[in-house]
Amino acid sequence: MRLGEFSSVHATAKRRIQREGVAAVAPAEQELRELLPQLESDEDRRVAINLINRLSGYAVPPKPPTPLMQEALSVERAATESVGSVDERIAIMAAARRRIFEIADRAPADEAPGIRALTRVLEHLESNLRDPDWPQDSNGS
Incomplete structure (x- = not known):
């Protein structure tokens, strides 16, 4: 699997987390971690792990308008x-x-x-x- 393909799956997970909130973080992390062995290089896996580690930050609701x-x-x-x-x-x-x-x-x-x-x-x-x-x-x- 190429990093670009992983990034596409990550983007979908990110949007789901932004829509559904905290409850969607753990399943998304698990789904993405299962893809790690399919990546082509250690560097790709390092980048992917960093992306996975950021997922919980997307569950924070946006600030209400001033x-x-x-x-x-x-x-x-x-x-x-x-x-x-x-x-x-x-x-x-x-x-x-x-x-x-x-x-x-x-x-x-x-x-x-x-x-x-x-x-x-x-x-x-x-x-x-x-x-x-x-x-x-x-x-x-």
């Missing part, structure tokens, strides 16, 4: 769910992006980039409203 992030997410959600003409929706998206940047300006330095990143979705939606990737049918859907 109040500023929640505020920014609320602005983003309202903009993406907006209805109206193309021009109205473009104006809503642009206003929401400005509002999110204002929120990011109030955030601590380590939080601001994540808040600003929310504007990328709005930017893409606005761009697609201006120049659709595919034609809209006559009822606007």
Whole structure:
């Protein structure tokens, strides 16, 4: 077995642990340890053991969003769910992006980039409203 194949199985285990939590760690570790003898070299086995040893760290739940992030997410959600003409929706998206940047300006330095990143979705939606990737049918859907 090549290390790349092992890494693929590891990535699947990692996603399962992130979804299911601590209870999924031991079975994933066991599954991956059973693959170790199939690896081609001692170096590959060393790398694989390091990957296995990191699995428990993926069971830690992500931090809940801060109040500023929640505020920014609320602005983003309202903009993406907006209805109206193309021009109205473009104006809503642009206003929401400005509002999110204002929120990011109030955030601590380590939080601001994540808040600003929310504007990328709005930017893409606005761009697609201006120049659709595919034609809209006559009822606007």
